[in-house]
Every structure is written in C-alpha cells, then in structure tokens.
Amino acid sequence: MRVILFVILLSLLGCNPTPEIPDPKKVPTGKGKIYGTLNDRKQQCQLVKVERSNDLQGAWSCIYDHPKSDVHDVVTVGESNMCPNMVFCDLR
Numbered sequence: 001m002r003v004i005l006f007v008i009l010l011s012l013l014g015c016n017p018t019p020e021i022p023d024p025k026k027v028p029t030g031k032g033k034i035y036g037t038l039n040d041r042k043q044q045c046q047l048v049k050v051e052r053s054n055d056l057q058g059a060w061s062c063i064y065d066h067p068k069s070d071v072h073d074v075v076t077v078g079e080s081n082m083c084p085n086m087v088f089c090d091l092r
Contacts, residue, residue, distance in 0.1 A: 045073050045089040050080050064089065
C-alpha cells in the first residue's frame with residue numbers, strides 16, 4: 001500500500017514543471033519606446049488660432065506658428081479647449 005501511494009505522489013509531484021519566470025526586458029509594458037533621435041524636438045511653437053477642421057466633422061484644428069518656416073503646424077483635436085498654448089514642433 002505504501003509503495004503504491006509513494007508512486008502516485010512521486011508521479012503527481014514529478015510531472016508539474018516549475019513555472020518559468022518571464023524576462024522583464026521582454027514583457028510588453030504597453031508603452032511605446034522610440035530609440036534614437038527621432039523624437040528629439042527642442043523647438044517650441046506657439047498657438048496662433050483655433051478653427052473648425054476641414055478634414056473631420058466635429059473636430060477642431062489647433063494652428064501653431066513655426067519659428068523657422070512660413071508653413072504653420074496643425075494639430076487636430078476633438079474639442080476646441082484641448083489645444084495647448086505651446087507644443088514642440090518638428091525640425092525643419
């Protein structure tokens with residue numbers, strides 16, 4: 001009887017492998033990471049005006065003055081009060 005019980009316990013405990021601990025470097029965190037200098041924007045653009053968007057119905061366009069260009073930067077948002085006063089502009 002003891003031998004049968006010992007064999008059953010040994011087979012049950014021996015079949016369960018230890019769970020693997022995931023490598024924290026490979027676990028997705030949901031945060032997008034950009035490597036390199038792609039996202040380095042050190043120039044600030046100031047808000048010029050807010051107007052209704054021509055592209056999307058019910059949306060608003062925040063128009064920012066770019067200091068090094070005659071072309072303004074445009075950001076489309078859902079509400080007119082969502083436009084920040086300053087944003088970081090692209091490098092031109």
